[in-house]
Amino acid sequence: MKKFRLPGLLFLAQATTALAGETPTADDEKGFWYAQTSVYTRHFAPDKDHNNNQGLIGLERNEASGLVYGGATFRNSFRQRSYYAYAGKRYDLNDSAVYLKVTGGAIQGYRGKYRDKIPLNRFGVAPVIIPSVGTHYGPVAAELVLLGFNAAMVTTGVRF
Numbered sequence: 516m517k518k519f520r521l522p523g524l525l526f527l528a529q530a531t532t533a534l535a536g537e538t539p540t541a542d543d544e545k546g547f548w549y550a551q552t553s554v555y556t557r558h559f560a561p562d563k564d565h566n567n568n569q570g571l572i573g574l575e576r577n578e579a580s581g582l583v584y585g586g587a588t589f590r591n592s593f594r595q596r597s598y599y600a601y602a603g604k605r606y607d608l609n610d611s612a613v614y615l616k617v618t619g620g621a622i623q624g625y626r627g628k629y630r631d632k633i634p635l636n637r638f639g640v641a642p643v644i645i646p647s648v649g650t651h652y653g654p655v656a657a658e659l660v661l662l663g664f665n666a667a668m669v670t671t672g673v674r675f
Contacts, residue, residue, distance in 0.1 A: 544579055545579060546576065546579045547576075547675060548575070548577070548675050549574070549575045549576075549656065549672055549674050549675075550573070550575075550675070551572075551573045551575070551587075551656070551658070551672030551673075552570075552571055552572055552670060553568075553569045553570065553571035553668050553669070554669050554670065555567075556568070556569050556666055556667070558665060559666060559667075564592075565592050565593075566591070566592055566594045568590070569591075570589060570590050571589035571668070571670065572587065572588055573585060573586065573672075581604050581605045581606060581607070582602070582603075582604060583601075583602065583604065584601065584602040585601060586599065587599045591629075592632070593625070593629040593632065595625065595626055595627075597622060597623060598622070599620060599621070599643070599645075600620050600621055601620025602618065602619065602620060603618030603620075604616070612650050612651050613649070614649050614650070615646070615647070615648055616646070616658070617646050618645050618647075619642070621640050621642055621643070622640070622641050622643050623641075625641065626639065645662065646661050647659060647661065654674045654675060655671070655672075655673060656671065656672050657670065658671075
């Protein structure tokens with residue numbers, strides 16, 4: 516089975532290069548979908564209870580106007596399955612592949628003794644605002660997401 520790893524990696528590299536060559540129009544005239552996952556998380560004040568592997572899976576719609584909306588599921592800092600439903604705005608920086616994004620919505624999933632670890636979580640659902648900065652190369656994208664004053668997460672995904 517190990518002898519198939521190198522050809523598999525070469526195939527993956529070739530497929531990624533081919534996809535990146537199919538760059539969408541700079542204006543994203545029709546908008547696009549963005550499927551993403553988390554690849555790295557770092558808490559600013561590490562704690563033995565903190566989970567740095569969120570396993571985030573998200574799907575987001577980006578309209579040509581910059582309006583974004585979507586949802587994600589992930590394991591929160593305390594390994595509890597959580598959900599985030601949101602809407603916001605993407606700000607493209609001139610003609611570069613870099614953009615800023617701010618979303619706001621509701622997070623559900625902080626329960627039990629961790630209920631008060633997120634502000635305003637009185638009824639199990641808390642309002643949040645999440646800023647991020649991202650870049651894309653063709654359909655492949657990555658974002659640095661700030662999670663309040665507690666952590667930062669790097670996500671990667673595919674635009675389609």
